[in-house]
Amino acid sequence: EDKVVQSPLxxxxxxxxxxxxxxxxxxxxxxxxxxxxQEKKAPTFLFMxxxxxxxxxSGRLSSILDKKELFSIxxxxxxxxxxxxxxxxxxxxxxxxxxxxxxxTKLSVIP
Amino acid sequence: xxxxxxxPRHLVMGMTNKKSLKCEQHLGHNAMYWYKQSAxxxxxxxxxxNFKEQTENNSVxxxxxxxxxxxxxxxxxxxxxxxxxxxxxxxxxxxELLAGGGELFFGEGSRLTVL
Numbered sequence: 001e002d003k004v005v006q007s008p009l010x011x012x013x014x015x016x017x018x019x020x021x022x023x024x025x026x027x028x029x030x031x032x033x034x035x036x037x038q039e040k041k042a043p044t045f046l047f048m049x050x051x052x053x054x055x056x057x058s059g060r061l062s063s064i065l066d067k068k069e070l071f072s073i074x075x076x077x078x079x080x081x082x083x084x085x086x087x088x089x090x091x092x093x094x095x096x097x098x099x100x101x102x103x104x105t106k107l108s109v110i111p
Numbered sequence: 112x113x114x115x116x117x118x119p120r121h122l123v124m125g126m127t128n129k130k131s132l133k134c135e136q137h138l139g140h141n142a143m144y145w146y147k148q149s150a151x152x153x154x155x156x157x158x159x160x161n162f163k164e165q166t167e168n169n170s171v172x173x174x175x176x177x178x179x180x181x182x183x184x185x186x187x188x189x190x191x192x193x194x195x196x197x198x199x200x201x202x203x204x205x206x207e208l209l210a211g212g213g214e215l216f217f218g219e220g221s222r223l224t225v226l
Contacts, residue, residue, distance in 0.1 A: 041219045041220040041222075042220060043217045048214060088154070098144075098159065098167070099154075099156075103151070
């Protein structure tokens, strides 16, 4: 049974659209949740969230965490073709040495 | 350039071969990790090293043998693999162990195909 569920699994949008990617998780002793972008091979870090309700923002990307409802969303506004990638969500449990990754959301942005 | 370099980028091997994957990090980090990424499956943690000491082995078959001679280098020795072991193997590092929930820095990965 998956502990981290990302939705949708894939998404195709046109340039300029706004998208919302979802990540829900089961947890004991939650510590943080990280978002990564994987374009070709190496996932690259986007955000780390530890507190509920505090939005993290970087350019057109933003993310927020709801620790009560156990989910996080990643928003991308005014999408560009360069946003095409797999977006990975990874909660981290306190005292754990590992991130538990979801299967990812594959985003395709077409011109 | 992520600061984590993996070689080779692509590897094709038969089931009886012995090969090794290499990872080097130039970030001065203390912890290094091997992850496996198979099609349509989440990234799976295989091994964790902290200050070159293995701290976690996630029930990985013995045909995968890690080696960490120092905090900057990590190897994954491969022997008598199966076709289902074909995957992208990603190396990652972090400043400290992820007990604090910190950021991982990934390499570009080694794409392994077992015939």
